[in-house]
Amino acid sequence: MLKLCFFICLIYWVKSDEEQKCPEFTDLNIGNALSGTELHVQLLLYTRENQDCSERLTEHNITASEYLNTTKKTVFVIHGFRPTGSPPAWLGDMKRLLLSVEDINLIIVDWNRGATTVNYRTAVENCRKVAEILKNYVDQMLVGGASLDSMHMIGVSLGAHIAGFVGQKYDGKLGRITGLDPAGPLFTGEPPEHRLDPTDAQFVDVIHSDIDVLGFKKPLGTIDFYPNGGMDQPGCPKTFFSGVRFFKCDHQRAVFLFLSSLKSKCDIITYPCDSYLDYKRGKCVDCDAFKPMSCPVLGYHADRWKNLLIPYSSPTKAYFDTSGQDPFCMYNYILDITTWNKITRRGFIKIKITDYAGNTVESQMNSEASTFQQYKRVKILTGFHRDIENIAKISLTYSTKTLLGPKHKLRILQMKLKSLNNPKRPQLCRYDFVLMENTELTFKPIPCSERGT
Template identity: 85%
Template structure:
């Protein structure tokens, strides 16, 4: 009887009960959807500082009906890539929160999970141009409402980087900026500039390559191309199949986490313009005087501070740097300059240990490439630490050949110098 009266009460006063607004969310699918395949559907979810937690879904043919879109502010699109499992990207919440806290912008999450979720990678690739066409339709309406192409910034992950490139190509490269986070390599490596992301697709194009030997794109694509740890194997990522699914995606995703780290501003990841990773490791590209007064470029969201300087150069720029194995990924680099006086040639590895006056000790990360030492010849090499020490009281070096057999040689040092690259005034 009580339940009956409650039911009658609800029916009589239903219209007086406040309705809870449901927030549009990123499409959440599963492996079953991937196996059966999904038809392309695109939704744009808008977040601003006025609605940071509950997105507003933009209406495709009536963008101006938006309650929160402010076309006088920067518009940042975030475009994900291939989704073989259908789940939302793990980094989605972080990039939304960090971008909105960094700047007062219109943040648009481009959800094409229906279309990207499939075990058939070719199908996802074919959908990229269709997504770009839909995005152009949205941008066209924003332009009519007062948006400037200069204020449009697209951040594309994997396939999303090429989608951003296709949109930029449709506007003849007049978009303000495109950031490509490890642009997809498979099925794109042989494409001409108009068939992939290219430096001509926006006024400024910065690219982070973190998996060039597998899922990423190896050659330069932007105004400036960053290659962390050489662009291939990232520290902390599994090196064998025993690492499970992480073995396949860890290096590829590292580009995203490096970009997120730049938004946290706990430390700046400095990159060194250079022709190759080998030259960088040999200490040939650590002089940033050509970039004064701004010094070397930094990775990530604030890379466009070097926009005017980089655009003025006729050819794309490659920049290399090393990282630690976990967030915030910063390394503290030193240039080690050694003169040896062994009569015979020595070949091996140097490890540096520094101690400050408080007794703190840090050890360098050993280079993967052996150095050659000759009598009275100076050798320069890059060495990095996961932690920075200021007032150094002691420097010690260890020399090893890493061989288990054969004679154990000592390296006789005539002179050595250690120079901080992060703090060159020391």
């Protein structure tokens, strides 16, 4: 009798332990990718009440969920192609940061079985099947009192198109879709109904970080962000010798830029513009042109800007530069110069700024030469990796990058330096000075208002 009781208790203990075990994202390997996987989708729910232990949602009995609160906002995170089968490296940070920013239902859409394959086309074909399964879950949530307005789908690569397919099924009534470098191969050139499209949700924001290889080049959203022009992200390898990181670094940068927006270390400010070249030439950096608008910010809080899109062309493209490391922020300035050389000069201007404590930051020299003509204003966009609030000194260096021939002078009638990240800071000016080629000139600026400009 004692043995029987012990046996029953042991069975109960094992069963109880299995029931309490936290469902986890499917972990596969390259062997699974080589043999291929049959599509299987599971939805893992996290909330602030169970942020360390997911609850697996049941497709036809959503209302039985212990933690799902249909009165709250629901965010779905949908991964993409998994050629090695391992869980996405960014998944843990995405979960932790989203729950820290807002009290939401966070649903991780795990379709690793179906995405893990060496045959990319097979994964693409599974995208519509995943969208159909997601619709069944969403339908159940709607019956339970949820609203489409409060749903936000964040899709990575193929996941962005899956989100688009779900949005199509609801005639674009989903609240928001965020596409993180939507996949380009087998989607480029396809009509809107076969990919993510601006009409798939009430607000569609897209970050394009690898438009020349794995990502989608053309606009897909209400607003499309192109960091560093959309390709060749700083800090990413430039040669094949770096191995697999060479292929995925640019593509994944969209994810890490989005994660950065959840950390509140700095806002990544972007600039609506027709092209990256126009942005680099300083033609699109005055967001006050449509007062009382401000420049859109990248990432999770981009939707704060959605009601201010009317003055801009549709779709809106926004460009910006980043540093190569988290939090990726650049502190941008416009250097506005009027020259009085009689002979037109072409060249580059490098700028350093120093605060009263002696801290100095140096800009990157522009990749394109500026043309300086008599009495013509030239705007040069420049950026720094650190913010200098109280500028004590400015250092300028003019260069033509030529090794032969005479050294030239650049005669400056007026120079203005304006912070774009902090437009309320006073513009700084300097008047009537000469830059000798390849010779740094350091001076103390004055607020432009003291001269009445």
